[in-house]
Amino acid sequence: MNRSNRLQERVAGNYADLSVKLRAAADYVLANEMDVAARSLRAISAASGVSPATLSRLARVLGFETYEELRELCRDSVGERSQSLSQRVQRLQDDSDEAVPIYDRQAAACISNITTLVDTLDKDRLQKTVNALAEAKSVVLFGAFGSTGIVEYMAYLTNYFSTTWTLAGRMGASLGASLAAMGPDDVLLVVTKTPYAARAVRAVEAAQQIGARTIVISDSHACPAIKFATFPFIVPSDSPQFFSSYAATLTLMESMVAMLVAQSGEGTNERIREVERHNQRLGDFWVD
Structure with a gap:
């Protein structure tokens, strides 16, 4: 599990017991790890409006002896995220002779990531997101680079029961055309991971300006699209x-x-049955 996630876990584990001032400080630290890593305590205090004493108290509540320890964790986190792909490849090659095989480490990381998601996910936000998707006139999906196939998979699943979900910017289609067709009754869902796709960030900003609701799935509070996300x-x-x-x-x-699907009506079930009937007529799936 990376250091950034451990910091987020510390905040999540203590958030309910934090005072209003400490919550504001924690929110700022998580949303601005790069600034916290690079700037002095006094500068962060001036930028955030949170007193140095409150920031130092937050560090102690989160289990650090000093604010400087919290800042050092932010430095490590930023350093990990700023590594280029080639630098990560070099690290992978350097670690190839470790006693624990790569597939064991990869599996452990995936299990840890899912466990952390389950433990820290805001269930109320998730339900509100699903409600927004259910109520939307149309849903536009966008992902670039490594996230492209992920949103295509989601489009494949949702097209079984809905005709209002579309992929933006694929197979020569214009991302701008998809955004131009959106309005306040629509939802844009974007997936973007480090390194963040510039078009993904700009798409979320444009959708927000249109008045559409926006969903951003990313890997860090440092993602520049987060501030435009509903x-x-x-x-x-x-x-x-x-x-x-x-x-x-x-x-x-x-x-x-x-x-x-679980909260939808009979229309969804009938739509899926109709898709299955057409699949059978077309002979899409192998039958012994």
Whole structure:
């Protein structure tokens, strides 16, 4: 599990017991880890409006002896996220002779990510997100780079029971055209992981300006699209390999789809039966 997730876990584990001032301080630290890592306590205090004493008290409540220890954890977290893919490959190769095989470490990371998601997920936010998807006139999905196939998979699942979900920016389609067709009754769902796709960030910002509701699934509070999200989700994505793990992200997205179907009416079931009938007529699936 990466250091960023451990910091988020510390905050999540203590959040309910924090005072209003300490909650504001914790929210700022998690949303601005890069600034906390790079700037002095006095500068962070001036930027956040939170007193140095409150920031130091937050550090102690979270289990650090000093604010500087919290800041050092932020430095490590930022350093991990800022590594290029080639640097991560080098780290992977350097660790290849470790006693624990890569597949064991990868599996352990995925299990840890999913466990952390289950333990820290805001269930109320998840339900509100599913309700927004159910009420939307249309849902537009967008993912770039490694997230492309993930949103395509979600589109495949939802097209079984809905005709209002579309993929943006795929197979020559214009992302701008999809955004231009959106309105306040629509939802944009974006998945983006480090390194963040510029088009994904700009798409969320544009959708927010249109008045559409936005869902952002990412791996860190440092994701620049988070501030434009109606429903933000920070999903653990740690992995010993050179790329982010999507195991917990898939768990979240599949859960959203399952919740949508579970709370829908008979029309959904009939739609799925009709799709299955057409699949059978077309001979899409192998039959012995």
